[in-house]
């Protein structure tokens with residue numbers, strides 16, 4: 104039954120290639136930032152409805168979060184799709200740096216592909232289930248604001264993922280792999296200091312500088328670095344530091360990211376940073392307001408899901424590229440220095456990475472090599488991974504060595520190499536979901552692994568109970 108179901112799913116993807124590429128390109132063109140992905144979310148949700156999914160919009164108090172459901176009863180397989188862009192990365196789909204509109208957002212993480220591969224996978228799966236008589240439910244999770252505001256954490260808090268037996272999603276990358284690395288837990292917090300303005304030369308004794316508070320807080324945190332675990336990462340920007348030197352600023356604001364490999368390693372560092380912020384306010388006689396933007400967990404990988412994804416990627420086979428596509432990719436990859444490519448590949452720790460130095464597009468499917476590694480970034484996929492067995496696999500979309508969140512990523516995500524990556528991923532999603540819908544032993548093994556990796560720890564939402572999602576971040 105499962106082979107027949109997979110064949111039906113692949114045929115659906117093949118005969119809907121053009122429509123899927125169109126949807127991806129449309130979202131690429133919208134390039135909407137987190138929580139304001141109104142057009143992108145609507146396009147995906149409408150398409151699901153066209154194919155018989157029941158769609159609930161505005162879940163977890165977020166207008167651009169939605170859940171599409173098809174089928175009934177157990178097992179329930181979830182597919183996650185993201186569709187938010189990154190600020191400042193506007194770029195045409197040409198092999199050199201050229202913004203469509205300078206300073207505007209762009210899909211530098213390929214989330215137009217992320218959302219569309221998930222859509223293709225979920226719809227293909229739904230037809231395969233219907234025609235091959237596979238029982239169960241498929242749920243499409245429309246997940247906004249992954250990049251900077253972590254929409255999934257709010258969806259998890261509202262119980263949106265409850266009762267789901269396994270979750271799959273796809274992320275564009277330069278390799279085809281069911282990755283097993285974990286990711287850093289993360290808090291993002293803004294510190295608002297309010298003081299008293301005064302003429303900086305005329306009556307400075309009357310002023311209470313909010314900028315002093317921001318700077319003293321940063322100094323405190325930089326001294327703290329000596330006394331945190333080696334693997335912690337703390338970084339900040341000053342978002343607002345006053346207008347001109349001859350006016351004591353009465354308002355200043357910093358934005359911090361605090362990361363550590365495990366959630367319970369992060370919490371004590373965060374507590375100390377809060378004390379430093381209070382200390383800075385005390386020293387400068389300013390008022391402090393702490394704005395919690397997001398908190399996320401470290402990711403729990405799942406080898407049972409990864410193995411299934413790897414097997415399906417090999418059975419389907421990664422895309423082939425035309426001569427034209429290859430020369431396009433070669434042209435783009437010329438913008439990446441050899442040094443930069445070497446560092447990027449070396450950092451993946453993939454066995455034999457040296458041999459990839461002369462390769463432009465990776466067409467291999469290696470076994471996942473990174474179990475036990477922690478990637479330095481953070482993602483809200485992690486919070487889902489504590490609820491149910493979760494796999495975010497990647498497929499080659501960018502030439503090898505392309506840096507993350509770059510204009511080159513925007514280019515590949517908006518042309519045929521990106522389309523091929525997403526069609527491949529849609530098939531992998533559908534095929535892997537069919538494996539788990541038709542083999543209860545696989546699901547059982549995935550859950551046993553999740554329990555083992557949780558090691559008795561329970562998930563507690565990292566966001567304060569009374570906090571609503573920060574929907575208006577871009578209006579400030």
Ligand SMILES: [Zn+2]
Nearest residue numbers: 212214249274
């Ligand atoms: Zn991403």
